[in-house]
Amino acid sequence: xxxxxxxxxxxxxxxxxxxxxxxxxxxxxxxxxxxxxxxxxxxxxxxxxxxxxxxxxxxxxxxxxxxxxxxxxxxxxxxxxxxxxxxxxxxxxxxxxxxxxxxxxxxxxxxxxxxxxxxxxxxxxxxxxxxxxxxxxxxxxxxxxxxxxxxxxxxxxxxxxxxxxxxxxxxxxxxxxxxxxxxxxxxxxxxxxxxxxxxxxxxxxxxxxxxxxxxxxxxxxxxxxxxxxxxxxxxxxxxxxxxxxxxxxxxxxxxxxxxxxxxxxxxxxxxxxxxxxxxxxxxxxxxxxxxxxxxxxxxxxxxxxxxxxxxxxxxxxxxxxxxxxxxxxxxxxxxxxxxxxxxxxxxxxxxxxxxxxxxxxxxxxxxxxxxxxxxxxxxxxxxxxxxxxxxxxxxxxxxxxxxxxxxxxxxxxxxxxxxxxxxxxxxxxxxxxxxxxxxxxxxxxxxxxxxxxxxxxxxxxxxxxxxxxxxxxxxxxxxxxxxxxxxxxxxxxxxxxxxxxxxxxxxxxxxxxxxxxxxxxxxxxxxxxxxxxxxxxxxxxxxxxxxx
Numbered sequence: 001x002x003x004x005x006x007x008x009x010x011x012x013x014x015x016x017x018x019x020x021x022x023x024x025x026x027x028x029x030x031x032x033x034x035x036x037x038x039x040x041x042x043x044x045x046x047x048x049x050x051x052x053x054x055x056x057x058x059x060x061x062x063x064x065x066x067x068x069x070x071x072x073x074x075x076x077x078x079x080x081x082x083x084x085x086x087x088x089x090x091x092x093x094x095x096x097x098x099x100x101x102x103x104x105x106x107x108x109x110x111x112x113x114x115x116x117x118x119x120x121x122x123x124x125x126x127x128x129x130x131x132x133x134x135x136x137x138x139x140x141x142x143x144x145x146x147x148x149x150x151x152x153x154x155x156x157x158x159x160x161x162x163x164x165x166x167x168x169x170x171x172x173x174x175x176x177x178x179x180x181x182x183x184x185x186x187x188x189x190x191x192x193x194x195x196x197x198x199x200x201x202x203x204x205x206x207x208x209x210x211x212x213x214x215x216x217x218x219x220x221x222x223x224x225x226x227x228x229x230x231x232x233x234x235x236x237x238x239x240x241x242x243x244x245x246x247x248x249x250x251x252x253x254x255x256x257x258x259x260x261x262x263x264x265x266x267x268x269x270x271x272x273x274x275x276x277x278x279x280x281x282x283x284x285x286x287x288x289x290x291x292x293x294x295x296x297x298x299x300x301x302x303x304x305x306x307x308x309x310x311x312x313x314x315x316x317x318x319x320x321x322x323x324x325x326x327x328x329x330x331x332x333x334x335x336x337x338x339x340x341x342x343x344x345x346x347x348x349x350x351x352x353x354x355x356x357x358x359x360x361x362x363x364x365x366x367x368x369x370x371x372x373x374x375x376x377x378x379x380x381x382x383x384x385x386x387x388x389x390x391x392x393x394x395x396x397x398x399x400x401x402x403x404x405x406x407x408x409x410x411x412x413x414x415x416x417x418x419x420x421x422x423x424x425x426x427x428x429x430x431x432x433x434x435x436x437x438x439x440x441x442x443x444x445x446x447x448x449x450x451x452x453x454x455x456x457x458x459x460x461x462x463x464x465x466x467x468x469x470x471x472x473x474x475x476x477x478x479x480x481x482x483x484x485x486x487x488x489x490x491x492x493x494x495x496x497x498x499x500x501x502x503x504x505x506x507x508x509x510x511x512x513x514x515x516x517x518x519x520x521x522x523x524x525x526x527x528x529x530x531x532x533x534x535x536x537x538x539x540x541x542x543x544x545x546x547x548x
Contacts, residue, residue, distance in 0.1 A: 044101050046089040046108055051115070053163045054084035057107040058097065069128045070167060073097075079167045081128075081146060084108075114157075114164040114171055121221050122157040125170040126150050138191055138226070145169075152225045154191075177220045182235040184272040185215030188228040201277045210277050214269075230286045232272045236346060238264045239293050241301060248354075249302075249309035257309060258354040263297055263334065264347040271342030278341075292343060300337040301348075304330060323353060 048054045061077045071078040074097030082094060091099050098105040116122045126139035129147040139151030147168050156174075157164075164171060179185045192208040203209035215229065222229065241247045241261040248258040267275050267288075279291040308329060312322060327350045334348040470484075477483040 043103050044090050046084060046101050046110075048084050048086050048089070048110060050086055051113055051161060052086065052110050053113050053165075054089075055109040055111060055165065055167065056080040056082060056084065056092075057109065058105060059107060060105050061097065081165065081168065083163065083165055085163055111166060114162045116157055116159045116162070116173065118159045119175065120159065120173045121176050122162075122164075123172045123174055123223060123225065124153040124155075124157065124164065125172065126153055126168065127170060128168050141169075152223070154223055154226060156221050156223050158221055174224055177215070177222060177229040179215050179217045179220065179229075179231060181217050182233065183217065184232045184234050184267075184269055185220065186230040186232055186273045186276045187211040187213065187215060187222075188230065189226070190228060191226040202273055210273055212273055214272050230276060230280070232267060232276050232286065232288065234267045234269045234272060236264055236266045237289055238262065239297060247302070247305075249306040252310060252313050259305065259350055260352040260354075261301070261330070261350045262347065263301070263345065263349075265292070265297065265338065265343055265345050267292070268339075268342045268344050275342040296338055296341055296343055297334075300334060301330075304333045304337075308333075323350070326350065326353075 046054050057079050058071065058074065058077050061071075061075050064071060064076055064078050068076075068078075071080050074080060074082065074092070074094055082092075089101060092101060101108070114122065124141065124145075126141055126147040126149060129139065129149045132139070132149060132151050137151055139153050140148040141153050141155070142148055145162075145164060153169075177185065188210050189203070189206070189208050192203075192206050195203040195207040195209055201210065202212040205211060205213065214232075220229070239262075241259065241263065247260070248256055251257050275292070276288060279288050279295055280286075281291060284290060308326065312326070330350055331345075331348045335345045338345050474481050474484045477487065
């Protein structure tokens with residue numbers, strides 16, 4: 001019977017128990033995952049801080065054999081070669097072993113990485129790997145600092161920070177070798193192959209023994225188990241022969257002559273290794289100065305002094321020339337004898353020679369007298385030279401003075417010549433101006449004369465015209481100029497008197513002119529010469545007088 005055929009009260013209700021169980025399982029699963037995540041986060045987390053590393057130790061896996069110091073791989077129990085650097089890890093980054101770092105399979109130890117100070121270097125000693133053969137002591141490690149063979153690793157670590165596995169390597173800190181200025185580092189190879197010739201002093205590179213190549217100044221990081229560095233001082237050294245009390249020689253005549261001197265030397269840097277091998281003794285360490293003085297300097301100095309001094313008399317060492325020759329040959333002999341041995345002689349001097357006392361006094365007095373005489377002769381020559389120099393200086397000054405005077409004269413002459421040229425130029429300019437003025441004056445005088453002549457001509461023409469008029473007027477009075485003059489005077493005075501006496505016809509003053517109206521005939525009227533009339537001052541004509 002179906003549900004639809006049933007009555008409402010008898011219809012079957014849906015079953016909801018399955019969905020409830022599913023939801024509960026889902027929530028439980030989520031909670032379980034959360035719990036698992038928390039457990040994994042807290043228990044399977046490996047935190048490696050800055051400057052640290054984590055050493056992994058596996059608890060489960062295959063057992064180690066007796067010859068294994070550490071686990072060969074992640075499948076074995078024990079300390080692992082692999083380690084973790086800075087970071088946070090939940091799973092191992094390798095393909096072997098358990099995937100998660102769960103506390104059941106894994107344990108770990110976080111340690112600090114190796115830090116090498118600036119003034120140190122580190123030598124690693126491999127604690128794992130293959131065993132060394134007989135006579136060998138150098139180990140080996142690969143590029144990833146994994147041990148290959150037990151023993152001392154040839155490569156050294158310079159200052160810095162390195163993740164060195166503390167269970168695989170032992171670390172020793174050493175100081176690097178510092179070669180100061182003026183020194184050479186002689187290298188002795190302690191771990192190379194044996195040389196082909198065991199009797200040679202210096203060996204080739206890579207062979208065991210003292211190397212021919214030396215180290216220059218600076219800091220060198222070299223494994224002290226493989227190389228021994230000896231510092232050889234190549235700077236200048238000074239030694240006084242007087243430190244050896246018996247420094248002297250017998251002369252040709254049997255007297256003992258003592259001397260003192262100073263020798264300055266240094267080791268040839270190119271032969272530092274050879275010199276070190278030949279003369280070094282373990283009692284003095286790296287210093288070989290004393291050995292060189294005792295074995296090279298003093299034997300050669302004594303040999304020369306005794307061989308050369310035995311050919312000279314005792315008194316000859318008091319004289320200056322013999323002493324100078326002896327000192328010169330001493331320098332040459334020391335240089336010749338020491339340079340082939342790698343010793344450079346920079347200075348070899350005989351500072352003092354002590355002749356025998358039996359002959360020293362008289363010979364010394366004679367020598368002093370001779371030296372005194374030479375001194376006086378030298379002073380005389382010096383005075384003469386000074387006089388000559390003074391004369392030359394005076395001549396030079398005189399020549400300089402003459403040159404100065406000549407220069408002054410030349411300056412004065414040049415200045416006078418310049419002034420003369422200037423004065424001459426100015427005079428020529430003035431002369432030219434004067435000539436121009438003279439020409440102008442001449443032209444102006446000619447113009448004045450021309451103007452004066454013209455005026456004179458005009459006046460002459462006027463005078464001739466006036467004279468012609470007067471001549472005609474005089475001719476009207478029959479050539480009598482006197483009468484013409486009287487006529488003219490009357491003409492001038494008539495008008496004035498007329499104005500004065502216009503109303504005084506009967507006055508006495510008018511009677512003065514009555515007689516003028518009378519014609520008086522002169523007894524003899526001289527006739528005026530024509531020429532006098534012509535040359536007389538012209539008078540205005542009647543027409544002209546009337547016009548005035």
